[in-house]
Amino acid sequence: xxxxxxxxxxxxxxxxxxxxxxxxxxxxxxxxxxxxxxxxxxxxxxxxxxxxxxxxxxxxxxxxxxxxxxxxxxxxxxxxxxxxxxxxxxxxxxxxxxxxxxxxxxxxxxxxxxxxxxxxxxxxxxxxxxxxxxxxxxxxxxxxxxxxxxxxxxxxxxxxxxxxxxxxxxxxxxxxxxxxxxxxxxxxxxxxxxxxxxxxxxxxxxxxxxxxxxxxxxxxxxxxxxxxxxxxxxxxxxxxxxxxxxxxxxxxxxxxxxxxxxxxx
Numbered sequence: 001x002x003x004x005x006x007x008x009x010x011x012x013x014x015x016x017x018x019x020x021x022x023x024x025x026x027x028x029x030x031x032x033x034x035x036x037x038x039x040x041x042x043x044x045x046x047x048x049x050x051x052x053x054x055x056x057x058x059x060x061x062x063x064x065x066x067x068x069x070x071x072x073x074x075x076x077x078x079x080x081x082x083x084x085x086x087x088x089x090x091x092x093x094x095x096x097x098x099x100x101x102x103x104x105x106x107x108x109x110x111x112x113x114x115x116x117x118x119x120x121x122x123x124x125x126x127x128x129x130x131x132x133x134x135x136x137x138x139x140x141x142x143x144x145x146x147x148x149x150x151x152x153x154x155x156x157x158x159x160x161x162x163x164x165x166x167x168x169x170x171x172x173x174x175x176x177x178x179x180x181x182x183x184x185x186x187x188x189x190x191x192x193x194x195x196x197x198x199x200x201x202x203x204x205x206x207x208x209x210x211x212x213x214x215x216x217x218x219x220x221x222x223x224x225x226x227x228x229x230x231x232x233x234x235x236x237x238x239x240x241x242x243x244x245x246x247x248x249x250x251x252x253x254x255x256x257x258x259x260x261x262x263x264x265x
Contacts, residue, residue, distance in 0.1 A: 003184040003262040005199060006156055011176060012080035013087065014039035014143040015066035015073055018173050018220075019080070023257040026202050030149035030250040031141035032178055034082045038101060038136040039143040040065040040114055061145045065118060065132065071218035071225050072121040076114070085138045089113060101138040110134055146247070151202070152177045152210055153189055153262075154245030161186035162244065166232050173220040174229070175210075177245050181262055189246050196265040202254035203265070209243035216244070 009018040014036045025033040041063050065073055079088045087110060088098035097113035099106025111132050118124055118132070136142055144150065154177045163170035172180055179199070181189065192206040212233065217225040233242035 001183040003155070003181045005179055005256060005258050005260045005262065006182040007172075007180040008256065008258055009173075009176075009178055009180075010035040012037055012082065013078045014061075014064050015070075015215075016076060016078035016089075018176065023255055024151075024178060026151065026250045026252075026254045026256070027141070027149075028253045030151070030204075030252075031144075032151060033141070034080075035141045035178070036136075036143040037082070037138050037141055038080070038087065038134060040111070040132045041135045042132050064143065065114070067215035067218045068213045070118070070121065070123045071214075072123060072223040073118070074218050074220050075223040076117060080138075082139070087138075091117065101134065101136075107134045150207070150247040150249060151179065151204060152245050153179045153181060153197075153206075153248055154210075155181050155184040155186060155189050157182075157184060157186040158189065158244060162229070162232060162237070165236050166227060166229075168227065170227060170229070171220055174216045174218065174227070175212075175244050176215070177210075179256065184262075190243060192246060192264065197248060198263045198265055200254060200256035200260040202250050202256050203252070204248035204250040207247050207249050209241070210245040210247060212242040212244055 008021050008024050010021055010024060010032055011018055012034055027033055042065050061068065067073055075091060077090045085101050086098060087101050088095055089110060090096060097110045099109055101107055111134050115132050154175060159170055159172050190209055193208055194206065196203060196205050212230060216229040217227055219226045230242045233239045
């Protein structure tokens with residue numbers, strides 16, 4: 001059977017809630033429109049990063065509030081309207097802050113709410129970690145984990161195989177992928193590295209695996225580390241490095257939709 005796109009996601013705020021969508025627009029430079037357009041940067045570098053944002057298209061993920069070292073961040077929910085630039089953040093179903101990210105006062109309120117939440121997490125040990133800034137203009141995809149712009153792809157069967165090995169369900173949202181593919185044997189996407197694929201009107205080269213970190217151990221609902229993903233991949237499944245999914249570099253602008261066929265070129 002020909003593999004197809006089962007689900008699509010984008011992530012307007014780095015490290016926060018996936019936004020399920022029916023289609024993804026890929027921009028000319030290869031980034032996903034509306035993906036990682038905002039991020040809560042922490043520590044002493046945050047203010048400089050906000051000032052220097054124009055012309056900067058990548059910052060290391062360790063400078064952000066994210067799930068690798070702050071799993072409790074997963075409990076916050078983000079809802080972002082890219083047309084009105086309004087970001088709402090909720091906890092336990094209750095909105096704790098919302099506003100227009102173009103407005104300094106609204107940005108300050110959003111930061112204050114996230115700082116107040118983060119201050120109560122056991123992951124934070126130093127006061128400087130509480131100093132956050134909301135980086136990004138709300139439109140430019142700038143805060144991906146890697147310097148190049150990528151689309152990320154994974155077979156749903158690969159996640160199912162991992163879950164079977166662990167012996168417990170594994171939520172696909174842990175892996176923060178753009179496209180979940182059906183009708184593909186487990187781990188076969190890792191064999192596509194160096195090949196080109198076409199999905200919808202998007203052509204891309206599969207450039208490498210997505211090497212995983214502790215972010216995948218965080219439950220996307222509870223914010224607790226409750227699955228041993230990394231050691232399962234390396235010790236039980238025999239991977240040299242813990243990989244789930246692949247990176248694809250688009251050759252230009254295009255669009256992919258749920259239901260699109262995935263064709264190896």
